[in-house]
Amino acid sequence: MKIRVPATSANLGPGFDSCGIALSKYLFIEVLKENDTWEIIHELGSEIPTDETNLLLRVALKLAPNMKPLKIRMSSDIPLARGLGSSSSVIVAGIELANRMAHMNLSAAQKLEIATAIEGHPDNVGPAIYGDFAVAAYDHQHKHTYLVKHHFPECEIIAYIPHEELLTEASRQVLPQTLSHEQAVEASAIANVMIAAVINGNLPLAGKLMQQDRFHEAYREKLVPHLSTIRQICEEEGGYGCFLSGAGPTVLAIVPEERAERISKLLHALESNAYIEQLQVDREGLQVF
Numbered sequence: 001m002k003i004r005v006p007a008t009s010a011n012l013g014p015g016f017d018s019c020g021i022a023l024s025k026y027l028f029i030e031v032l033k034e035n036d037t038w039e040i041i042h043e044l045g046s047e048i049p050t051d052e053t054n055l056l057l058r059v060a061l062k063l064a065p066n067m068k069p070l071k072i073r074m075s076s077d078i079p080l081a082r083g084l085g086s087s088s089s090v091i092v093a094g095i096e097l098a099n100r101m102a103h104m105n106l107s108a109a110q111k112l113e114i115a116t117a118i119e120g121h122p123d124n125v126g127p128a129i130y131g132d133f134a135v136a137a138y139d140h141q142h143k144h145t146y147l148v149k150h151h152f153p154e155c156e157i158i159a160y161i162p163h164e165e166l167l168t169e170a171s172r173q174v175l176p177q178t179l180s181h182e183q184a185v186e187a188s189a190i191a192n193v194m195i196a197a198v199i200n201g202n203l204p205l206a207g208k209l210m211q212q213d214r215f216h217e218a219y220r221e222k223l224v225p226h227l228s229t230i231r232q233i234c235e236e237e238g239g240y241g242c243f244l245s246g247a248g249p250t251v252l253a254i255v256p257e258e259r260a261e262r263i264s265k266l267l268h269a270l271e272s273n274a275y276i277e278q279l280q281v282d283r284e285g286l287q288v289f
């Protein structure tokens with residue numbers, strides 16, 4: 001059995017802790033055989049555990065503690081701590097591993113509830129499970145996660161992925177504790193129109209509004225000084241819009257197909273400690289082969 005989970009980009013600017021898209025980079029988990037002990041083979045670096053302390057198995061064994069030990073292969077091209085949902089992909093894969101091996105018969109909605117409870121918000125785990133464009137909300141009062149999946153319009157996505165990591169925790173620490181009622185109303189109204197524009201297939205408007213976030217990007221800018229430079233290039237060269245991917249430091253530019261090569265080239269030419277990748281929206285989300 002092979003489990004595939006896509007990378008994700010959360011927020012899309014103003015859709016903070018709520019909106020996300022799935023991307024064409026993947027985590028693969030392959031069950032190789034039953035084993036005496038739990039064993040994960042991977043080439044992801046010595047800091048990633050190969051036993052039950054690996055996040056994949058912590059999640060899976062919490063859900064299904066009686067699973068028999070397995071030898072598993074893990075591979076991923078989702079970079080860690082770059083705002084591309086690497087830990088969410090592992091959480092979702094862990095849930096699916098338990099689901100399949102312990103015959104739990106979980107629905108997508110149940111997987112989402114479990115993943116959101118572990119991750120804290122649904123903006124990465126939502127599109128990782130469902131694929132495409134996911135708009136989700138966790139209702140603390142009723143302890144329920146709502147999610148609507150919708151088609152994200154055709155476009156090219158250019159990812160500017162810094163070599164340096166930025167931990168979500170550090171990137172959340174710079175956020176304000178509170179916003180005024182007036183600020184919150186304006187910030188959420190901008191998010192609402194951004195989402196409506198995506199649903200209408202109006203990427204020029206959606207991209208513009210993705211740049212009008214009031215919840216987080218301005219506070220995080222000091223941690224991601226490259227954001228404004230990339231945004232300027234994107235604006236000058238006919239891109240739809242640019243935003244911080246999740247908590248950063250990756251920045252995504254949503255661009256029309258015919259502008260992708262030129263914008264990509266200009267980002268490559270920036271003297272920076274980053275690499276550039278051209279990605280597509282993953283339409284499927286979690287898959288089991």
Ligand code: HSE
Pocket residue numbers: 010011016017018121123124168171172216246247
């Ligand atoms: N919405 C989250 C944030 C994504 O921006 O902090 C990272 O988990």
